[in-house]
Amino acid sequence: xxxxxxxxxxxxxxxxxxxxxxxxxxxxxxxxxxxxxxxxxxxxxxxxxxxxxxxxxxxxxxxxxxxxxxxxxxxxxxxxxxxxxxxxxxxxxxxxxxxxxxxxxxxxxxxxxxxxxxxxxxxxxxxxxxxxxxxxxxxxxxxxxxxxxxxxxxxxxxxxxxxxxxxxxxxxxxxxxxxxxxxxxxxxxxxxxxxxxxxxxxxxxxxxxxxxxxxxxxxx
Numbered sequence: 001x002x003x004x005x006x007x008x009x010x011x012x013x014x015x016x017x018x019x020x021x022x023x024x025x026x027x028x029x030x031x032x033x034x035x036x037x038x039x040x041x042x043x044x045x046x047x048x049x050x051x052x053x054x055x056x057x058x059x060x061x062x063x064x065x066x067x068x069x070x071x072x073x074x075x076x077x078x079x080x081x082x083x084x085x086x087x088x089x090x091x092x093x094x095x096x097x098x099x100x101x102x103x104x105x106x107x108x109x110x111x112x113x114x115x116x117x118x119x120x121x122x123x124x125x126x127x128x129x130x131x132x133x134x135x136x137x138x139x140x141x142x143x144x145x146x147x148x149x150x151x152x153x154x155x156x157x158x159x160x161x162x163x164x165x166x167x168x169x170x171x172x173x174x175x176x177x178x179x180x181x182x183x184x185x186x187x188x189x190x191x192x193x194x195x196x197x198x199x200x201x202x203x204x205x206x207x208x209x210x211x212x213x214x215x216x217x218x219x220x
Contacts (some may be wrong), residue, residue: 044187098134
């Protein structure tokens with residue numbers, strides 16, 4: 001008989017998948033509809049500014065809370081094996097970074113939001129600096145989580161984790177050095193991260209159930 005994950009833990013894990021849908025959906029809608037926003041010049045974080053910015057702030061905070069819930073679910077189902085402690089902590093730090101980035105928005109720049117001079121560069125106020133730190137906390141934690149998961153998983157899931165852990169820092173570095181538009185680079189990196197998290201949840205839930213089945217079989 002298969003050992004099912006409890007409904008509570010399944011709900012916590014699903015929260016992580018919903019977080020990605022929410023964040024990417026709100027961000028993509030804002031990119032396509034907010035007047036004056038240009039992904040070639042602005043980062044997704046800038047959608048938190050101006051009229052309608054509350055939707056992106058909410059997306060950051062709610063996605064972060066949902067990700068923290070997912071981390072709790074992972075802590076419940078990962079009983080042994082590589083990364084059983086590291087993965088929940090890293091995913092939790094990712095969620096925390098999202099919440100902080102939502103509370104402390106990015107600085108206005110380059111004509112966005114409306115009323116901002118086109119030639120205005122980002123002014124690094126204390127709030128903007130906290131946003132930048134939160135950005136690095138979130139992405140760094142997620143990248144390390146990818147590499148830890150690559151060691152725990154096998155086959156295609158391990159390869160996907162490894163590739164995600166390689167491409168996200170590459171995109172962030174390309175964006176920060178302006179090799180490609182930072183907004184585009186960070187947006188693609190965020191999508192990769194959310195897709196990876198959704199796959200991770202499915203893989204670890206299945207792995208946990210199989211390990212529980214084996215333990216039950218050995219006892220019988």
